[in-house]
Amino acid sequence: MVHVGEKTYSFREFIDKRDAMNDLDNPFLLQVLQQFCHETWDEMLPRLEPFVKKLSSDWRAIAAESARPENQPKIRHYNAYNERIDRIIRSNQMQQMEKDIFGQGLFSKEQLKNEGIIKRFFLHGNGEAGITCPLACTDGLVALIDHFKEEVPDEVKRIFEHVTEGYEGHFGIGAQYMSEIQGGSNIPANVLMAKPEGDHYRLFGNKFFCSAVHADYAVVTARIEHTDDIAVFIVPTWLQGDKEKEKRNNHVINRLKWKIGTAELPSAEIDYQGAIAYRVGPQNRGVALAVSIVLTRSRLDIGFASGAFLMRAAQEAKLYASFRSVFDRRIDEFPMAAAQLEDLEYAAKRIVGSAFHIYQAFLQTQQEPNTLEAFVVRELILLQKIYASKEAVDKLRLAISIFGGHGAIEDFSVIPRLFRDSLVNELWEGPRNVLLSQIYRDLVKMRPQISIYDLIASILVDSSEKEVKRFAEQIEQLMQVNLTALPNFENRQAARKWEQIWEEIFTLFQEQTIKDIKDLPIALD
Ligand SMILES: Cc1cc2nc3c(=O)[nH]c(=O)nc-3n(C[C@H](O)[C@H](O)[C@H](O)COP(=O)(O)OP(=O)(O)OC[C@H]3O[C@@H](n4cnc5c(N)ncnc54)[C@H](O)[C@@H]3O)c2cc1C
CATH class of the missing domain: 2.40.110.20 (Butyryl-CoA Dehydrogenase, subunit A; domain 2)
Structure with missing residues (x-):
């Protein structure tokens, strides 16, 4: 018999396991990072360990606390002396976390090659948290100034030093x-x-x-x-x-x-x-500078964010489904949930693996902007922005459903917040239709120099000639229709197919990038 006030159920086992999780305890991810880092991996790992430990614990808790309505940023327009100040009010905890993270000097020359971008990938696992957007923006600012470093005024050189190396321990944002x-x-x-x-x-x-x-x-x-x-x-x-x-x-x-x-x-x-x-x-x-230097980096960052969001959601949803029993068994013992969890995990792997793959290709083509490879990377960055951010929204909604009603509770898990953040990722740095149209315009412009077949073959390196040909022919056919003209029956139909076919190609590309490691687990037993 249950007495009044007696607790009948506890989530404690789930909470303890989840809170003990460290984002490096992920064999799949470690393999992706090892491949990405090559020879620097042995030096990289010990530098990641304390950082990831901190973000999997202290910073994770602060990010969750900062998301509560009462802690969200506010503005104070005037001080007591009728002076306009427009002070942005954020919690002390939030400001301390920001200081700690920016204080790591993620854009400093003291960092190993790619150390900053890997650490930023891990930070995305905590959601936006008021941290990852300013980091992406700082990245763009650094790259822009760096490009013109010799010719900018002294004040801009000082700004560069402030954001990269810090000034008296404070790093500019x-x-x-x-x-x-x-x-x-x-x-x-x-x-x-x-x-x-x-x-x-x-x-x-x-x-x-x-x-x-x-x-x-x-x-x-x-x-x-x-x-x-x-x-x-x-x-x-x-x-x-x-x-x-x-x-x-x-x-x-x-x-x-x-x-x-x-x-x-x-x-x-x-x-x-x-x-x-x-x-x-x-x-x-x-x-041109805003798009090629600044927005490109922000778009790459959205690929990382989408992957990190889904990785976290997949880990937590799997853990919950293995803990929670409903009717006669655990959630993950129902075929529908088992299939959905599998899809969620696979999506997380595809997005994470391909995000690092695309970033690597981006770095490699920086020195040779007018090649087929550079064009392929440009299109991959657009495709990733469109489809990784879209899939993050879809799969986070799925992850929410695994938790049942608790999935809708903001402080039960991080997933509702990641879902809301992922909706924004679809919009900023170029919404879907803008980028789909951009791909169309790019292909029309480049077709005299680069065939559609060569483009697809360069994206789908493991596909058969027959498969590449099939995609190339379909795209050629859609390009007979003017997708930027005013809408009519024909171009509306073609627009639908344009979105579908690129999704199919991009998903296949993602699958190919992780084909050798896709069976590795995303958590330790
Ligand atoms: C939370 C948040 C924070 C943001 N922060 C910043 C920031 O810090 N700095 C900043 O600069 N911007 C920021 N943005 C703005 C964001 O980048 C823009 O909202 C986005 O670029 C779209 O612009 P818009 O809202 O004016 O939409 P519009 O340009 O009006 O687009 C509306 C619709 O039309 C479609 N569309 C537009 N043009 C075309 C086209 N040529 N072909 C086909 N379809 C088209 C779009 O896909 C979209 O569906 C932020 C946005 C959000 C949501």
Whole structure:
């Protein structure tokens, strides 16, 4: 007989096992990383161990706590003296975690090759947490300045040092503001105005999506006054000596956005009122630089995020399904759940394996931008952004269903938060239709130099000639239809097939990248 107040059920066994999990206890992932690192692996592993231990425990708890509604970022516009400050208020724990993570110097020359990107992959397992977007943005900022390092003003060189090597133990944080209210996908339509003034510019106008608004510096695209040129700028949030006084660099934050996901990350709307900005690169190359250097890195990062989200969800869903009994058996003893868990795990493996594969290929083609290989990588990055982020949403919803009603409870597991974050990953850095259209335009443009057959053969290296030919012919056929014209019956049909066929090709590509290691487990027994 059950007495009033007596506990009838305990999740303790599940919680204890889950909380003891370390993200390195994953034979599949270790194999991916070992292949990615090659000869540096022996040196890399001991550097990863303390970092991953910390993120699997302390930082994981802080990320979960920061996601609670009462801890989400807030803004205070004025101080007591009628001075506009636009202070972003975040919990002390959150700020300490940020300091610890950025303090690792993930962009420093002291890091081993690829150490920063591997650590960032692991951080994604904790969700956005107000950390991974600013890291991706800082990566883009570093790469952009690095590209023009010899010619940028001294102030930009100082900024570079601050974000890469730190200053008195403090590491600068980057953001990137390109989207404007009239169309985020369309950077050439930017109207934020940059007025030249001596060795710098002043910005006037609005940016409508500004994530990581607590950052020290932002990469901003703007139109040069009286021209059609869009350039890219580095904009300090505070000029030197002003951060302590909370005196912003001639801009105000209108509000923080209320978002479906990435809630721990402050995303704002900014009005620039003469902010000092430093141009980087030629004045008429802003769009190309923003896309090829900055957005490309953010898109690669979304591949890693999608993989890390699913890896965590697969591990936790499997653990839960092996713990929880319903009716006469454990959840994972029902064929439907067993099949879904298998699909979830396979998706996690495909996305993680292919994300590192694509990143490796990206690094290799950096020095030879005009080759077939570079073109293949460009398309793979677009495909990954589209399909890895889409599959993350689909499979996280599946993972939620494995938990039944508990799947919908925000503080029962991380999965609802990862699901909400994954919805945002589908949208920012280029929503699906923009990128599907981009692939179409790329292929139309490159077809005189690169055949569709060669492109598919380079993506699906293990496929038979017959299979490559079948895909190439279908794509050729779809390209007979104008997918960027106004909609009609024919191009609507073709648009559906365009999305499906690339999904089929990309999934096959993912399968091929992990074919030798796909049977390795994702957790220790
Ligand atoms: C939480 C969050 C944070 C963000 N943070 C930032 C940030 O920090 N910095 C920043 O710059 N941006 C940021 N963004 C903005 C984001 O990058 C844009 O929302 C995105 O690029 C799309 O722009 P848009 O919202 O204006 O959509 P639109 O451009 O209006 O697109 C609407 C729809 O039209 C489709 N579409 C648009 N153009 C085409 C085309 N040519 N062909 C086919 N279909 C098309 C799109 O696929 C989409 O479905 C953020 C967005 C979110 C959700």
